[in-house]
Amino acid sequence: MIRIINENDYSAVEALTISSFSETEFGYQQEADLIKKIRKDPSYKAELELVDEVDGKIVGHGLLSECLIKNENDSWKGLALAPLSVLPSYQNKKIGTNLMLALEKQSLIADYPFIVILGHPAFYKRFGYLPASKWEIFPPFEVPEEFFMIKELRKNILQEISGEVTYLKAFE
Secondary structure, eight states: OEEEOOGGGHHHHHHHHHHHHHTSSSOOOSHHHHHHHHHHSTTOOGGGEEEEEETTEEEEEEEEEEEEEEOSSOEEEEEEEEEEEEOGGGTTSSHHHHHHHHHHHHHHHTTOOEEEEESOHHHHGGGTOEEGGGGTEEOSSOOOGGGEEEEESSTTGGGGOOEEEEOOGGGO
8 A cells, every 4th residue: 555654654664764775786875864854854745755555564665855957047846756665575566666656646746847866777767767868967966877867747848958956955
């Protein structure tokens, strides 16, 4: 069951995040602390933070936060995914897929035009995420081009957008 997070879920999400990222190739890099910082930002919206629950246990979590794409003339507000995590024992059971689809639905309801992602292309390409550089959109840090992706949620909106992504201060 995918639902909007509530404060009673916070400790379970922290444990899930640490467990999930500890088993990745890059290891745990303070993603649980990032979640706490994002929640303190004035732009935080609980409806953009979802959990997946199986038999009363939180097994998956995803969080979207506001970001900007800016160039010398303009800026556009959208969303950034960070993090998306699934308990290791529940991976490869479509939990991450279902969370992604639910997060995208919430993004559409909230009327955001795009989502940027720093992640594994093999997973996110399935949802239509493409290298952001295709639209002259770049991250504020060095990363292999294929790992920094974007998806438009409004048809052809990316034709109007270019620049560098600015994340919330929580990411610093």
